[in-house]
Amino acid sequence: MKNTLLLFTLIFSICLISCSSDSTTAEETTTTSTKPETATTEPIDINKKKKALSTEYPTVYKDMSLPQLPEGTIMRASPVDATIDKNVTITIKTDKSANSVKEYYVAEMDKLGWEKTDIKMQSNEKISKIFKERIASSFTKDGVTLFLSANQRIDGETYVNLRLKK
Numbered sequence: 001m002k003n004t005l006l007l008f009t010l011i012f013s014i015c016l017i018s019c020s021s022d023s024t025t026a027e028e029t030t031t032t033s034t035k036p037e038t039a040t041t042e043p044i045d046i047n048k049k050k051k052a053l054s055t056e057y058p059t060v061y062k063d064m065s066l067p068q069l070p071e072g073t074i075m076r077a078s079p080v081d082a083t084i085d086k087n088v089t090i091t092i093k094t095d096k097s098a099n100s101v102k103e104y105y106v107a108e109m110d111k112l113g114w115e116k117t118d119i120k121m122q123s124n125e126k127i128s129k130i131f132k133e134r135i136a137s138s139f140t141k142d143g144v145t146l147f148l149s150a151n152q153r154i155d156g157e158t159y160v161n162l163r164l165k166k
Helices: 002-021 059-063 098-111 125-130
Strands: 072-077 088-094 115-118 131-141 144-153 158-165
Touching: 059 088, 059 158, 098 115, 098 131, 098 144, 098 158, 125 131
Parallel strands: none
Antiparallel strands: 072 088, 088 158, 115 131, 131 144, 144 158
């Protein structure tokens, strides 16, 4: 994980340096197309902004009164205004074991009347060198599904992935 973070930081720094050394701005730059005029593809708007990821539970998740993992830190989540028609995703980091995360969600989702299905996680030698424990389950109610996976790394950190979809 540290090597991956170091590599990401190095690549980001190189990109930042190369971008900052270019004296032209986005407003000054014009693009010409080498495609023939008969092309039917629409030009890509490079100034169109994507919705930023969040570090809090999306409103739709909270409105459904779904459980919020205690002792967990949201690393990234779908934008706060994300809708259930698209996948709503949340990634949480915790020191709890993958099994205790599963036990928490099973108990809480059962209280809310959601039906649980266990999902078998694939494993191989490479995976077992990285992860100490991996679990996955899904919970369904009224046509909505919450997918849960928790992957506890050898170093003890557990990353929880939640995906809510219709």
